[in-house]
Amino acid sequence: MANCLERKKVLLVPLDPVHDIGLKMIRRGLDEAGHQTMLLPPDLPPEEIVSIISRESPDQVLVSRTLGYGVAELLARFVDLTDAAGLRDKTTLVVGGMAIRPELAAELGFDAGFGPGTSVDEVVAFIEGRTYKPDAEISRKEKVDLAARYSYEYRHPAIARLLEGIVDGILAWAEGKTSPGIKRARLRDEAWDVEAWRQGKSDSNFNDAYGALCDPVAEAFYRKGEVHPKTRRQSKEEIARLEDYLTSVEKSMTVRLLQHREGQPKVFIQYGTGCPFMDIAHIKVCEAWGADGVVHFDPSWGARTEGFIGDFLTHQEDGSVITPENLSRIKAALETSTLWQVRAHRGLNTPETVVLAGKLGADLTKINIAYGALAAGTDPARLTVDGVEAIRMAVKYNLPFDVVTNEELAGVPAHKAFAGMLIVAALARRLGGRPLLQPLFAFSPEVMISGQMRDNYIDFNAAKIEALRAIIDAPIWPGAPIGFLTQTEDRVQSSMTTSLHAALAASLRVDAVSIASSDEAYSGGPIVAASRVDTLRAVAEGFRFFGEGRVEPTKKASQWATEIVDKIEAVLRAVAAAPSFPEALYAGLLGSKEEGAYPGRAGRGTVTEE
Amino acid sequence: MAQGVLSQVLDALDLETFLICSSEDEGKEMTIRLMKALGFQDVDLVFIQFAGPGARVRARAYIYRPGQDYAWVRNTDREGKG
Numbered sequence: 001m002a003n004c005l006e007r008k009k010v011l012l013v014p015l016d017p018v019h020d021i022g023l024k025m026i027r028r029g030l031d032e033a034g035h036q037t038m039l040l041p042p043d044l045p046p047e048e049i050v051s052i053i054s055r056e057s058p059d060q061v062l063v064s065r066t067l068g069y070g071v072a073e074l075l076a077r078f079v080d081l082t083d084a085a086g087l088r089d090k091t092t093l094v095v096g097g098m099a100i101r102p103e104l105a106a107e108l109g110f111d112a113g114f115g116p117g118t119s120v121d122e123v124v125a126f127i128e129g130r131t132y133k134p135d136a137e138i139s140r141k142e143k144v145d146l147a148a149r150y151s152y153e154y155r156h157p158a159i160a161r162l163l164e165g166i167v168d169g170i171l172a173w174a175e176g177k178t179s180p181g182i183k184r185a186r187l188r189d190e191a192w193d194v195e196a197w198r199q200g201k202s203d204s205n206f207n208d209a210y211g212a213l214c215d216p217v218a219e220a221f222y223r224k225g226e227v228h229p230k231t232r233r234q235s236k237e238e239i240a241r242l243e244d245y246l247t248s249v250e251k252s253m254t255v256r257l258l259q260h261r262e263g264q265p266k267v268f269i270q271y272g273t274g275c276p277f278m279d280i281a282h283i284k285v286c287e288a289w290g291a292d293g294v295v296h297f298d299p300s301w302g303a304r305t306e307g308f309i310g311d312f313l314t315h316q317e318d319g320s321v322i323t324p325e326n327l328s329r330i331k332a333a334l335e336t337s338t339l340w341q342v343r344a345h346r347g348l349n350t351p352e353t354v355v356l357a358g359k360l361g362a363d364l365t366k367i368n369i370a371y372g373a374l375a376a377g378t379d380p381a382r383l384t385v386d387g388v389e390a391i392r393m394a395v396k397y398n399l400p401f402d403v404v405t406n407e408e409l410a411g412v413p414a415h416k417a418f419a420g421m422l423i424v425a426a427l428a429r430r431l432g433g434r435p436l437l438q439p440l441f442a443f444s445p446e447v448m449i450s451g452q453m454r455d456n457y458i459d460f461n462a463a464k465i466e467a468l469r470a471i472i473d474a475p476i477w478p479g480a481p482i483g484f485l486t487q488t489e490d491r492v493q494s495s496m497t498t499s500l501h502a503a504l505a506a507s508l509r510v511d512a513v514s515i516a517s518s519d520e521a522y523s524g525g526p527i528v529a530a531s532r533v534d535t536l537r538a539v540a541e542g543f544r545f546f547g548e549g550r551v552e553p554t555k556k557a558s559q560w561a562t563e564i565v566d567k568i569e570a571v572l573r574a575v576a577a578a579p580s581f582p583e584a585l586y587a588g589l590l591g592s593k594e595e596g597a598y599p600g601r602a603g604r605g606t607v608t609e610e
Numbered sequence: 611m612a613q614g615v616l617s618q619v620l621d622a623l624d625l626e627t628f629l630i631c632s633s634e635d636e637g638k639e640m641t642i643r644l645m646k647a648l649g650f651q652d653v654d655l656v657f658i659q660f661a662g663p664g665a666r667v668r669a670r671a672y673i674y675r676p677g678q679d680y681a682w683v684r685n686t687d688r689e690g691k692g
Contacts, residue, residue: 232677241683275676277683281620314677489657491668524654526676528622 008035008127011058013049014042015065015078022096023064029120030127046078050085060092060127063110067099072108079109094126141255141292141337143363144266146475146511147400147434156471156565162572163426170427170581174388178610179603180306181386184213185351185393194359197324214307221309230301231313231321234277239312242277246333249284255335258290258536260544265505266339266512267539268293270481273526275314276326280333285529289536293339293364295480295514296330298322303347304377304602308356318526322353327360339363344390345404346376348603350383351390358397364436365394365401367428369581370420370590374597375407380585382603387424391431400434402477409484410596411445414464415567419575420590422568425474436511439464441478441501443486445596452560457486457497458504462553463560465508470565478505479514491518495534499542506543507551515539617681619673624656630664637665645669 012027014020020042027037038056040049053061063078065071075095082088095105096114105113112126125132154160191206211222220226227233234242258267269291271279283294299319302308312325320326327342334340343366344353350367357365369387373380394401403424405417421437428435441461447453452460461478468476482501487494495518505513519531571589578584591597616623625645631637637658645653650671657668674680 238679238683245683273676277680278621278674278676281680281682285620316675316677489668490659491657519656522656524656525670525672526621528624528670529620530622530624 006034006128008059009056010035010037010127011053011056011061012037012039013044013061013063014040015044015046015049015063015074016097017043019066020064023062026062026120026123029124033124033128035124035127046074046081049078050081050087053082053087053091054085058091060094062123063093063095064097065095065100066097067104072104075110076108083109094123096123141257141335143337143339144292145400146266146339146364146436146477150434150475151473152429152434153473154471155469155473156569159422159471159565159569159572162569162576163422164430165576166423166572166581167426167430169576170384170388170423171430173580173582174385176610177385177607179382179385179606179608180213181348181351181382181603182389184210184307184349185355185389187213188352188355188359189393189396192359194324198328210307215305217305218307218309221311227309227311227313228301228315228321230299230317231315234312234314238277242280242329246280253284253288253335255287255337256290258292258540258543260540260547263509264543265477265502265510266292267502267536268295268339268341268477268479268512268514269517269532269536270295270297270514272297272319274299274317274320276312276320276329277314278526279320279330282527282529282532283330283333283338286532286536287335287338289533290540291338291536293341293512294334295341295343295366296320296322296327296362297343298347298353300377303349306348306603308349308352322349322356324356324360327356327362331361341366341402344401346372346383347378348382348386350378350386351393354390354393354397354399354401358393358399362399365390365399366404366438367391367394367401367424368403368405368421369424369427370417370585371404371407373582373585373600374412374420374591375410377600378602379604379606380599381582381607383600384582384585385607386603388427388431391424391428391433394428395432400436400475401428402436402438402479403428404438404480405440406480407591407597408440408442408444408446410591411449412591412595412597413446413450413567414439414444414460415564416571416589416591416595418464418468418564419568419571422471423572423575423581423590425472436475436477437468437472438477438479439468440480440484441482441505441513442484444484448485455556456554457501458551459553459557460560461501461504462508462551462557463564465510466557466561467564467568470561471568475511477512477514478510481514481516481520484516484520487516487518487521489522491531491534494518494520495538498535499538502539503542503546504551506546507549616673620680620682621674621676622670622672623650625669625671626667628664628666631660634658634660634665637667641665641667641669645671 012023094112095110100115122132207222211219341364342357342362345366345368373383403421425435483498486497517531518534519527575584652672
């Protein structure tokens with residue numbers, strides 16, 4: 001509270017036919033701060049207001065007025081009248097309202113002007129002659145552990161027994177088997193000294209041994225220094241410029257909260273322009289607009305090539321090349337509160353990606369054997385042995401990982417995709433890992449065909465969450481992204497649908513969501529930063545709109561949840577009866593060719609005995 | 611002046627408007643012609659919907675595609691760009 005010396009006398013003047021809400025809010029703030037306020041009724045003639053100023057001698061006069069036709073002249077005349085009355089030098093004149101800008105206020109002769117978005121605290125600080133500092137506590141963001149509060153206890157005994165039996169089978173089948181991906185992961189884990197690498201020391205022993213485990217394109221990097229033909233090296237000059245740019249951005253960088261209340265889900269975006277410079281630029285934009293986490297994904301050819309190359313590389317296709325240099329620079333550019341996921345779920349470099357993610361400071365990774373083998377092109381047997389190793393590496397580097405069910409985008413029914421996800425989650429649980437369940441939260445081919453979203457987009461998504469919670473106590477992170485395939489090239493519609501899905505996710509109290517940009521359905525070029533802002537702003541509004549309120553599913557949600565659980569159990573029973581988990585994948589038990597799931601071919605025949 | 615500011619565009623410039631036209635095809639043609647007339651070369655139509663008197667359009671001019679030499683990286687002192 002202000003003492004008597006600091007106490008200001010403030011006259012609040014709604015120079016407007018009706019509206020004085022803003023001034024009433026400001027009066028409350030000024031009263032609470034101990035100042036003396038006097039609020040005039042709306043729409044008094046300027047001459048009468050000047051007379052009151054003369055009589056009351058306030059320290060400050062706050063005028064509010066929405067700008068419109070002729071209003072600028074009215075405000076200028078008001079200032080002239082105070083001047084003519086000899087009051088201009090005795091009191092501070094401030095104007096605020098819609099469309100008011102500081103430059104306009106100065107032009108009209110006011111001492112200050114406050115426009116839309118001004119907080120009461122900001123005005124109080126001005127009245128008290130203080131520099132306004134937003135409350136750091138309000139916008140403070142801290143990195144969270146999404147898996148921290150879950151027990152991973154099973155809630156469905158029959159499914160638990162099936163999952164544990166399938167896990168026994170997978171571990172027995174993978175025992176003694178290896179692959180080039182596993183060998184590279186172990187070499188990277190044991191022989192790659194990340195600190196020496198950071199100091200620029202080259203390790204020829206590692207490079208020689210590593211290159212021998214790679215495909216020719218990657219091997220050429222280690223033997224001859226050649227980079228992938230689709231990429232180019234960033235020059236030293238470019239890198240120096242980037243460092244300068246980042247230093248410049250960091251001076252003005254703040255992050256905002258998207259969530260209106262505690263407990264609303266964390267929001268992830270997926271970057272991957274192809275260029276680490278552009279990635280970093282997009283990440284900084286998204287952090288400033290409230291993203292809590294960012295996901296690194298690599299180009300599709302990266303998943304089908306044995307081995308990673310190095311250097312700071314750019315290219316012009318979807319996805320950004322995983323190299324230690326690219327990852328390291330992106331990591332260095334992140335705000336401390338930003339969760340960083342390096343996804344490793346689908347290709348021939350799965351276990352090694354986890355090692356790189358761990359050594360370079362990622363917070364999360366992504367592993368899914370079933371999706372990677374049925375919808376992302378990798379041979380089921382290869383991804384099974386690599387997946388087991390990847391989970392072990394995730395445990396070693398303390399990386400929680402999500403298990404995505406994007407095979408639904410091919411048309412695989414949710415219960416089959418969920419069965420695959422739960423098997424990987426159970427495997428992780430057995431090996432000491434911390435999986436996050438990532439059901440697709442979208443208008444997927446399955447529902448397009450079978451019509452579960454004919455009436456609304458709520459029930460079936462809610463049913464998925466309810467079904468998973470009936471089986472296991474684990475974190476849930478819908479994605480990836482939410483609203484997928486509901487989005488069109490129209491940014492208003494896409495942003496709106498993303499926002500509504502995020503609000504539904506908040507209502508269902510899930511832990512995180514991945515959102516798309518409003519460019520998601522546009523395929524003519526790369527996603528741009530402005531379209532990322534669209535959906536981030538929309539999600540913030542969705543969170544604000546619902547607050548602690550809820551989206552209410554109909555009775556269908558629970559009926560469908562029960563059906564999903566029953567069907568998951570049936571699928572798991574069939575998988576448990578299969579000769580092996582890879583055989584179950586080849587046979588289509590977790591997604592058939594008719595459903596759009598094709599066992600991948602990359603890496604076929606590369607699994608060998610240790 | 612405009613060229614100097616354009617160099618500070620992070621990646622692309624979108625132009626949104628409503629065009630009076632008689633079909634979606636005509637709207638597309640007009641939009642691309644408009645963007646070219648404004649001097650943009652790398653242009654595309656992100657969104658178009660024709661209804662009633664004309665088309666709601668969003669056209670895009672890529673100022674930088676990923677991997678190019680971005681002026682905004684070079685210009686870290688952003689005072690007085692023009």
